[in-house]
Amino acid sequence: MHKLKFFAWCWFLSGLVLGACSSSQDKSYMGDDGDGPKSTAQITQSAAQQAVIKEFCHKINREVFARYGWRDITCKEERWQYDLVTSGGNPLIYAAFLQPAGRHTTLYFCAVHGNEIPAAYMCVRLVRDMLFEHPEEYKDTNIVVAPFLNPDGLLRQKPTRTNGRGVDLNRNFPTKDWDEKAHKMWTEVYKKSKRWYPGDFGGSEIETKFQMDLIEKFRPSKIISVHTPYGFFDFDIALGAHHENFINIKDETENLAKEMGQRSSNFRVINYRYFPGSLGNYAGNELGIPTFTLELPGNDARQAKAYWQRFKKALIYLAHFDFTTKDDLAKNGVKQSDD
Numbered sequence: 001m002h003k004l005k006f007f008a009w010c011w012f013l014s015g016l017v018l019g020a021c022s023s024s025q026d027k028s029y030m031g032d033d034g035d036g037p038k039s040t041a042q043i044t045q046s047a048a049q050q051a052v053i054k055e056f057c058h059k060i061n062r063e064v065f066a067r068y069g070w071r072d073i074t075c076k077e078e079r080w081q082y083d084l085v086t087s088g089g090n091p092l093i094y095a096a097f098l099q100p101a102g103r104h105t106t107l108y109f110c111a112v113h114g115n116e117i118p119a120a121y122m123c124v125r126l127v128r129d130m131l132f133e134h135p136e137e138y139k140d141t142n143i144v145v146a147p148f149l150n151p152d153g154l155l156r157q158k159p160t161r162t163n164g165r166g167v168d169l170n171r172n173f174p175t176k177d178w179d180e181k182a183h184k185m186w187t188e189v190y191k192k193s194k195r196w197y198p199g200d201f202g203g204s205e206i207e208t209k210f211q212m213d214l215i216e217k218f219r220p221s222k223i224i225s226v227h228t229p230y231g232f233f234d235f236d237i238a239l240g241a242h243h244e245n246f247i248n249i250k251d252e253t254e255n256l257a258k259e260m261g262q263r264s265s266n267f268r269v270i271n272y273r274y275f276p277g278s279l280g281n282y283a284g285n286e287l288g289i290p291t292f293t294l295e296l297p298g299n300d301a302r303q304a305k306a307y308w309q310r311f312k313k314a315l316i317y318l319a320h321f322d323f324t325t326k327d328d329l330a331k332n333g334v335k336q337s338d339d
Contacts, residue, residue, distance in 0.1 A: 088152035114153020121304035123147035173282035174202030231297035236284025260314035
């Protein structure tokens, strides 16, 4: 019975990140009872869609993972899903690991800028850790992962910040100030640099719609997006953001960012400005969802594994943190606001 249960787990889990399970390896990861998170998203992909993901994973393995020497991670098609395709024909893949309804959900975005190479490693490495290496550390968490938000830019021979249509995806959200300020900033501050082109209009890009759709579908209580190379944790939250059990969650968001910094070898934490069309402006400022940015301290692909080791505790801590009650905040060691 134990052997049958183990092989059932191998079949279920092998598809997402790693290759085929080996009896000795995966039993030590998961245990006979398979204590790790389980993917509960309904995957109703057609044979044609499965073929698209399979081809995409081959490309990612060959042109990204092998190119940068990341032999500890592998893209496998069976457990990713997609709903949208980029202008370059690449699927925008994601995976959801959900506990029963009612649990808070954390949304992880990576590689929104295709030339920020180590960011592409972090989300896939998170899934491997969650499924195979330390599943017990993710118990009772709801996690949604979108590992390659800009595959067209990432897969170019010389990766680009912008997507396949030349748009900076972190300036393309349809924020309330987009019409007034986005092109003005691009012209006056960025001198019409192609690197920061915000698009023809807010929300013009399919990759932006993808992020907005995930936010709408999974209604996360917090979001984190991984970038490079400026070296800080940033947080965005509206000054007047309220939770049904809170007066104001701004202080709690700031203190959570500081705790993540402490769990990352005292990494710098700042409250950086948000921009017209940015994720922090759209999700944090306008929707009132605590939104964090992890700016890795460099853009050297050879350091990706070291970055994972430094920041994994903070990424796991974020998944467990629950904004829904003050008792939960106290349990997580976050100082309460007196407001």
